[in-house]
Amino acid sequence: MNNNITSTTALIDETTQGERRRSAYWFGNAEGIHHPFWVIVSKEISDQLRSWRFIILVSIILLTCIGSMYTAVTNIGHSVKASDVSTTFFFLKLFTVSDGTMPSFFVFISFLGPLLGISLGFDAINSEYNRGTLSRVLAQPIHRDYLLNAKFVAALTVISVLFFALGFLVIGLGLITIGIPPTAEEFWRMIAFLILSIFYVAFWLNLSILFSVRFKQPATAALAGIAVWLFLTVFYPLIVNLIMKSLAPAQMAMASPKQLFDLEELRLTLMRILPNQLFSDATTTLLMPTVRSLGPLTMEQVYGTIPGPLPLGQSILLVWPQVTGLIAATIVCFVLSYVSFMKKEIRSR
Amino acid sequence: MDEHIIELVHLTKKYGAFTAVDDLNLTIQKGEIFGLLGPNGAGKSTTILMMLGLTEPTSGIAKVCGINSTTNPIEVKRRVGYLPEDVGFYDQRTGFENLMFTAGLNGIPKEKAAEQATLLLEKVGLMDSFHKKTGKYSRGMRQRLGLADVLIKNPEVIILDEPTSGIDPKGVREFLNLIVELSRGQGLTVLFASHNLHQVQEVCDRVGIFVNGKLLGQGNIKTLSQQLFKDRPYVLYVDIQRPVANGKTESVSLDEVSRLLQPVETISSISIQDHLFCIESSSDVTSQVATLIVQSGFTMLSLNKKEYGLDEIYYQYFEGGTNHE
Numbered sequence: 001m002n003n004n005i006t007s008t009t010a011l012i013d014e015t016t017q018g019e020r021r022r023s024a025y026w027f028g029n030a031e032g033i034h035h036p037f038w039v040i041v042s043k044e045i046s047d048q049l050r051s052w053r054f055i056i057l058v059s060i061i062l063l064t065c066i067g068s069m070y071t072a073v074t075n076i077g078h079s080v081k082a083s084d085v086s087t088t089f090f091f092l093k094l095f096t097v098s099d100g101t102m103p104s105f106f107v108f109i110s111f112l113g114p115l116l117g118i119s120l121g122f123d124a125i126n127s128e129y130n131r132g133t134l135s136r137v138l139a140q141p142i143h144r145d146y147l148l149n150a151k152f153v154a155a156l157t158v159i160s161v162l163f164f165a166l167g168f169l170v171i172g173l174g175l176i177t178i179g180i181p182p183t184a185e186e187f188w189r190m191i192a193f194l195i196l197s198i199f200y201v202a203f204w205l206n207l208s209i210l211f212s213v214r215f216k217q218p219a220t221a222a223l224a225g226i227a228v229w230l231f232l233t234v235f236y237p238l239i240v241n242l243i244m245k246s247l248a249p250a251q252m253a254m255a256s257p258k259q260l261f262d263l264e265e266l267r268l269t270l271m272r273i274l275p276n277q278l279f280s281d282a283t284t285t286l287l288m289p290t291v292r293s294l295g296p297l298t299m300e301q302v303y304g305t306i307p308g309p310l311p312l313g314q315s316i317l318l319v320w321p322q323v324t325g326l327i328a329a330t331i332v333c334f335v336l337s338y339v340s341f342m343k344k345e346i347r348s349r
Numbered sequence: 350m351d352e353h354i355i356e357l358v359h360l361t362k363k364y365g366a367f368t369a370v371d372d373l374n375l376t377i378q379k380g381e382i383f384g385l386l387g388p389n390g391a392g393k394s395t396t397i398l399m400m401l402g403l404t405e406p407t408s409g410i411a412k413v414c415g416i417n418s419t420t421n422p423i424e425v426k427r428r429v430g431y432l433p434e435d436v437g438f439y440d441q442r443t444g445f446e447n448l449m450f451t452a453g454l455n456g457i458p459k460e461k462a463a464e465q466a467t468l469l470l471e472k473v474g475l476m477d478s479f480h481k482k483t484g485k486y487s488r489g490m491r492q493r494l495g496l497a498d499v500l501i502k503n504p505e506v507i508i509l510d511e512p513t514s515g516i517d518p519k520g521v522r523e524f525l526n527l528i529v530e531l532s533r534g535q536g537l538t539v540l541f542a543s544h545n546l547h548q549v550q551e552v553c554d555r556v557g558i559f560v561n562g563k564l565l566g567q568g569n570i571k572t573l574s575q576q577l578f579k580d581r582p583y584v585l586y587v588d589i590q591r592p593v594a595n596g597k598t599e600s601v602s603l604d605e606v607s608r609l610l611q612p613v614e615t616i617s618s619i620s621i622q623d624h625l626f627c628i629e630s631s632s633d634v635t636s637q638v639a640t641l642i643v644q645s646g647f648t649m650l651s652l653n654k655k656e657y658g659l660d661e662i663y664y665q666y667f668e669g670g671t672n673h674e
Contacts, residue, residue, distance in 0.1 A: 033456055033457075033458050034453060035456075036453065036454045036455075036456065039450065039453035039454055040454070043439075043450055047439075047441070050441065131437040131438075131439070131440065132433065132435055132436055132437025133437045133438060133439060135403070135431075135433040136431075136433060136436055136437065136438075136451075136495075136498065137454070138403060139401055139403070139426060139429075139430075139431035139433070140426060140451060140454040140455060140502070141423045141424075141426040141427040141454070141455060141456075141502075142423070142426075142454055143423065345398070345403070345404050346398070346403045346404070347394065347398070
């Protein structure tokens with residue numbers, strides 16, 4: 001009996017110790033042990049940072065940023081008029097001003113973001129398979145989804161660090177050149193813009209991870225990702241334009257305002273399937289506080305409004321559907337790749 | 350030593366209409382080296398994947414160290430080291446870094462892992478390539494690093510899937526010696542899946558013949574041949590001569606031998622092959638035949654009982670079986 005009690009207490013002791021050890025374990029660094037998940041994440045991050053592809057991408061992005069900053073700084077003087085109500089948001093112009101020869105910062109991000117996302121993810125799973133490391137890693141005592149999640153977390157960390165670094169560099173450079181510090185609201189708008197950009201790139205990252213699970217050859221996966229990107233940025237708007245032309249009344253002047261309004265609404269709905277449209281809608285609103293609506297407005301709606309910028313909360317409220325849509329698209333891609341990876345049979349090459 | 354460390358019960362895996370593994374029953378004892386011998390596409394790898402919980406069986410149970418691999422694969426993978434066929438490493442990293450990564454996944458503290466990795470690299474003879482990136486390793490070196498990678502988690506069981514394919518004969522010998530040494534020295538259980546008969550014969554205590562998803566027989570080579578050839582006639586090769594003067598002998602005719610051996614009822618046929626009498630019988634008649642010959646006054650120069658070795662087994666089943674590759 002006595003023996004029994006001691007063994008039970010010993011058991012309890014062991015389990016509590018086990019629990020304690022496990023909880024310390026997840027956050028890592030207890031006696032130099034890291035949770036396997038973070039072991040994979042740190043390996044993936046260092047792999048990304050050491051790869052040529054990342055160096056090339058970062059140099060492209062840095063060059064374009066410097067270019068757009070240069071045009072912004074040289075043109076910022078012309079764009080500000082004394083009577084302009086938006087002069088209060090002078091600093092945000094750094095991200096949006098352009099003289100027409102060189103696109104502005106946020107246009108660059110919306111253009112290069114997909115490229116960054118696709119190139120960080122297109123060989124996530126299939127290269128592991130082709131190298132013969134997949135079956136070896138999965139034979140270790142880890143859950144299968146650790147690998148996929150770790151790849152996603154690692155790439156997202158790299159993107160986040162990169163974007164925040166870029167954003168703060170732009171802010172710093174702006175401070176030095178124009179000498180006016182940003183207001184608190186401007187600062188939060190910029191942070192919101194950076195977070196939004198990260199979500200946008202995360203969408204493309206997940207899409208390319210999905211392709212990397214589906215296609216065995218990294219080249220095929222990369223091509224599929226680029227094809228989707230080209231389709232969405234070049235061909236889809238063309239198709240929408242064609243549809244709109246066929247729907248438009250023969251004589252525009254004869255059309256009723258209601259008809260025109262509906263047509264414009266339809267065009268916007270069709271365009272808002274595009275992640276890049278969602279992104280540019282959202283960023284425009286965030287970086288230009290004077291934007292009050294993303295759809296057509298009737299005279300009645302505008303009547304009596306005082307021209308002025310929206311507060312940050314209202315701007316965010318305005319783009320909330322866009323942000324939700326973007327996150328939803330990201331999650332859909334992730335779920336698809338998750339399911340197809342979990343169902344995949346892991347064989348040696 | 351009667352501990353079942355691997356237990357497969359009615360294990361079945363189907364891919365659509367194709368049955369890769371068909372109602373497999375197998376137990377492996379602790380500390381033995383078991384050879385899973387079968388041609389390409391026999392279902393060896395599929396069986397191994399099911400043991401590791403990397404693929405789900407259609408029906409049946411796979412248990413390793415008493416743990417169900419399908420429902421609790423993490424615990425199984427903690428105890429089992431698996432060396433896949435044609436193992437790969439992260440090319441941009443050194444052998445040492447690759448080992449450290451595996452150790453990290455197994456929750457081994459850094460300092461201990463570094464110590465162990467160095468020890469293992471020395472054991473598998475890769476100390477010279479300590480700081481060399483694995484992208485520059487040869488096939489044989491990769492395979493040896495694979496063995497170190499399997500051992501760093503200090504497993505109870507190691508599963509090797511065609512570990513010697515693509516290595517030169519000298520490398521194969523070294524590799525096999527290493528496995529035997531490890532198994533004997535540390536009491537490791539080894540499952541060695543291969544299509545190479547001679548390597549399996551060389552190192553394994555017990556062998557299972559696996560063709561088209563079915564285990565045709567298991568045991569050491571002797572019991573295996575009895576199992577597989579129990580319906581086959583016993584065959585004796587006897588050299589019978591008639592003694593003449595000066596210790597010389599002359600040959601005996603087939604008729605005489607037939608007449609002589611008539612009392613033995615189980616003999617089905619007698620023929621001459623290469624000057625030897627080939628006696629086929631449904632039971633073991635070696636001693637009866639020997640007694641009769643000696644009593645009759647003939648000289649018996651040799652008497653051989655035909656043994657079925659792995660070679661016969663191999664040709665019988667592998668060549669006959671369909672290859673899926």
